[in-house]
Amino acid sequence: MRILSEVLKRPLVTEKATTLKSNENKVVLEVAMAANKKEIKLAAEKLFGVSVDAVNTSIYRGKSKRVGKTMGRRSNWKKAVLTLKEGSDMDAFGVAAGPAA
Numbered sequence: 001m002r003i004l005s006e007v008l009k010r011p012l013v014t015e016k017a018t019t020l021k022s023n024e025n026k027v028v029l030e031v032a033m034a035a036n037k038k039e040i041k042l043a044a045e046k047l048f049g050v051s052v053d054a055v056n057t058s059i060y061r062g063k064s065k066r067v068g069k070t071m072g073r074r075s076n077w078k079k080a081v082l083t084l085k086e087g088s089d090m091d092a093f094g095v096a097a098g099p100a101a
Helices: 015-024 037-048
Strands: 008-011 026-031 052-060 064-067 070-073 077-084
Touching (some): 008 037, 015 026
Antiparallel strands (some): 008 026
């Protein structure tokens, strides 16, 4: 079993992720490559205190990139979409919900 704080790497802030959060109560996170769905669910429930209904994962392969005349490669990474149960809200960004007062 991995350490819970190492399973979840960072929240993904994209236009699609923001739309999923507001419309379907789903949160998108980058997770460790070796983490499985059970570990991701447990880590989110323990660290953020939410109830997770489902976890969907996908692996993104790194692209080959050219810098000058040398070829490089971006690293592979894993994305998880957490579907939260009704009534749960996850503050993955450390910001309180609603506009600043």
